[in-house]
Amino acid sequence: MGENPGVVSLLYLHGVGNGDPRDAWRRALDKALQDAGYPGLDEVEVIAPKYPDVLRTDDGDKTIKIPPITAPRLSAEEQRNVRRRVERATAELETILGEPVPASPVGVTDSLAPIVLRVLRQAHNYVTKPGIRARTLRMVLDELPEEGEIVIVGHSLGSIIAIDLLRRLPPKLTVTGLVTIGSPAAHPNLHEDSDRLEMKAPVDHVGWWVNVWSNGDAVTGLRGIWRHFPWALDLQVGLGLDHRTTTYLRSKPVATAIGRGLFGSLSKELAVVEGTPDVALNSLEVRLALWLAYAQFLRDHLKGATQERFGAALRVVQHEVLERVIENYQADGVRIPQQLLDLRVSPDTPGDQALPRPKPLTQLSKEEAVLALVALATANPVRPYEIDVPDDVRRQAFHDLTVWMGLGGGLGENLHIAMQSASKAVYPVDQWKLWVGIGIGAAVLVAGPIGLALAAPAGLAGGAAIIGALSAFGPGGMVGGLVTAGAITTTGAGTIAATLVSSSSTAEDVEVTVIQLLTAAILRSREGLEQDLGVWLAMSEIQRQTGREVARLAAYSDDKAPGVEALRRKARAAERAMAYMVKNRLVEGLTDEEPKGEEPFEE
Template sequence: MESGAIVTTPTLVYLHGVGRGDLKQEWKDQLSQGLARIGFPSLDDVTVLNPVYADDLWEDPEAQHNFAVPPVQKHMTLSGLELLEFERRTAAMETRLGRHNRGAGGAFPEAVVSRSVELPLFVQARNFLNNQQIRAQVHRRILEQLPTEGEIVLLGHSLGSVIAADLLRRLPPELTVKGFVTIGSPLANGQFNVDDLFKLLRTPLSNVSWWVNFWSGSDPVAAKRGVSVAVPWVLDFRVKTSLVPGPGHSSREYCANDAVAEAIGFGLFGSRSKEIVLAEKNLQIPLNDAEIFVLQALRYCYLILQRLKGDEALRYEYALRETQDRLIEEIKSRNAEEGRPIPKEIARLDFDNGDPNAAAPVPGLSPFMPKEQAIERLLEIIGQNLLLPFEIEVPEKIQREALRDFTAETQLGSTVGADIFDALQMAVGVVSGSAKSNWRKWGAFGVGAAALTAATGGLALAAVPTVAGVATVASTLAAFGPGGMMGGLVTAGTLLTVGGGSLTAGVLSSVNTTEEIEALVVQKLSLAILWQRHEIDRTHEVWEEFAEAERLIVREHTRVKNVSDSSSPILKAFEQQRSTIERALKYLSDHGMEPGWFEELEPPAPTPFLKLRAKKTD
């Protein structure tokens, strides 16, 4: 924004329900107090329009008017990239307010609303729904008082929410609804589908930035459910109001709620300032392994984003934005529990995801890592979907280019990035038996084994005692429990660096599929290939782990075979897992990565499935 630019606050328009139209304007007083209470300006300097149309909701036998309901504007539904932008704004509101909750509803509350429409108290509502002349009068009265251009925040209570929804497609074309908030709305009830309104609102509208509905379980008009039952693109949130039915439905009670004030305040004023305060501003807080992993993952994704274009770039940017917000929030929460200050590298990545116009800061360069450590980390990063639950397939050429730049800017050299992709492709060919197999299939599966084991075993993976005692996960997983980060990053640092026994634990876990076992073998074999290529003398570690895994698979296969049916899928899975390990061991042996027996304390016994060949020594 240029210096000296004038910021115009949208006009707040309130549409009332049945009765005389909230003449005391208690809703406004409560809302203004709520805005100030949570850090927004009050309504003192906001233009507030409160059209009164109560008289127009009554039948007048002597009236000679013949108004027509204003026509709907054409071409107002969204599609393509515009729809993606709407989803982004809606997701931002959910981030700001909490999780969508449309409620369960029920036969009794539904019947209460349906029967209530027939009561004398609700004759005004019945008139609006059934009398086209009255409906036209109400629309005309409201439109006469609205601006013809600019921005408004629209707030509708009870019947006013129905009137407001009916007006959306009839507003002047230059007038934009910056935010639409409904409270105590009966729109979930089919009787309020005036003039096939639900069909007209089946998709988001181009003149509405977002629509948030608040309902209360003690509000009989809301019938224990939200508006998204009828209009699927509405965000529903449950709030508490008085247990007494009358006050529980009142606009005064709803507008006293901080969540309602938050939504309206954001529509009127935008995002409040948000920043992380470091405990020691002059102290350089060192990054732990989990924080480094997050920085590296986000940086790699950003390098991918730079190369994407069009619709693919917009979708990827949205997914990356959501991922960055989730990861930074998780780090902040975890560090707060541990009393650990936030490193400045993490603090600078924080932003207000509840504001769709707030830019997500660009991740900085990855901290330097020795080649041996970097190879393991980068293999983890590219071997899993970092943007889960979103799935966006990026061409391998772009991923290679992004990783090449990543390794170049971290002083590892661009060839390291190319080597990692080559090793993955080679390992996939060994495991699948085809050099043309897509390694990304195994990348998607790769999250599963460790994630499921972590979810069932807490913050540590226990190795089989006969292998290496109890091996705990490195500091990365210890920093993020199963209830924290979603998707691949919950297992950061576990697939490759957990140490001896991680593969064995996966093989024997009943929650893991053969595909997940294959994914672990692909990643371990890739690591051995990279170690050999870069002359890191650790390839024997992978051989030993594969050999031990094979021995245990044979043992489990024999134990299960003696009891199970010969056609058992479990037996077939053991055979496939055994075959996978065989191929991996053969590759290691053929390429000089099988250790000599003189290096072993106790030579492993030959198995029926693979004859181990001892190397000749001088």
């Protein structure tokens, strides 16, 4: 039995065959670790049991029983906490490993068929014969330390053995990370008569699980294992038709995952980046600061478990957004304001430690703040996570935000009223709350080059870098609100309308974007500010272009064709908003006559 508790050990579980008696796997991994920037295996306690003789026997001694499960049962709350912890670690590892960049798919050749059949046959033999399974598991367990930390690497059939071990380890032994390579675990028939599929949720003593499979390795079924084990991170690589463990271990993603498990991060702290302390934030950087301030004010007013969950999600998003922005700035040679660097947060920071907050922004006038505030009001500030925020919490956050901006709490109250009024005007009374605050507004404006061109002011230093960083988080929500705030201008009305009317946008996209526009107009009215004619022109163009499309398509389409109905919904959103603006005199020079066929919506 291993004797070095407190040291991270490496358990390697081989697949079928002779058990690699010359340990070629070790030499391959040792070099790959060093190539990836980690120490080699010289100082690592390596445990590599060899069990080919066991796999080749029949059931053997029937008195040997499969080791019992030692992992404790968790309450629902404990399981939620474990899932969040594992997801945080997995998301961080996913960022480090990078996006999968597989080679072109490789066709499976006849020469690989014997290997596939042999692996699956022996794997099936292990699963269906309790005596073989019991002897194998007990042999491995006898070589493990009773306590400490361990990284498990399982290749091919070894990955199945690793999965069986996870819940049968000594209670004081923690698995820093599990790396499975070339695993046949995607084949459902291998899990018959086993308790393996009970691990749909993360296990308390396992930090993370990465499964790497090659797009030419038929043993894997040419797919990952997510369907059976949703908490595993599937990573596809392009290794050709090769199923050998040495080929997998030499790949950078595998070596990086194992190295991180054994040695931790190559850099325990955030890299020190030189900032520019005396440079004011540009318009996009100001929106970033507004987003963070608003999100933190929301967290302040939430309660209990929801506050904890929201704060944890914000920590992840704040880290990822700031790191991407700073990375893009460095790549483009753009100066980095010290105020941005001060907002960085390490993902390893304990969850109960306060997040850095932006300094108060008092340079914006009410006129300049309107669209940015409206964007935040209809955004999900912790996208892609979805957490319901009560209406009264949003109202309190608006108040705190506008006080923080030096514009007074009354502006926040008027923002809340304006958003409700606009939503009720555009939606039927019993439906409008469905979309407010869920972050789908302005999504289409970010989805393509038109939106990005409008979002970044021409000549703005760092504009492209910050847009590129934010667009990586997908359209809508916080991203959509931030980059489109300020894009609604008189000159951009026609372009915005064309984008919204296109088939790439949904009716909900248009409806919520119209709510944003109308909210801005109502807020300006309540604050005594001059109206922006671009709001009216944009909605007028939406109405005109959707009307033309309806006329064109309805001539030959079915009466209730989905595409035609979606266009009608888009047109109705603009018509209702314009009727409200006329009724409530929000645009100078327009007649008080109400458009026929539309009901007025009083504020």
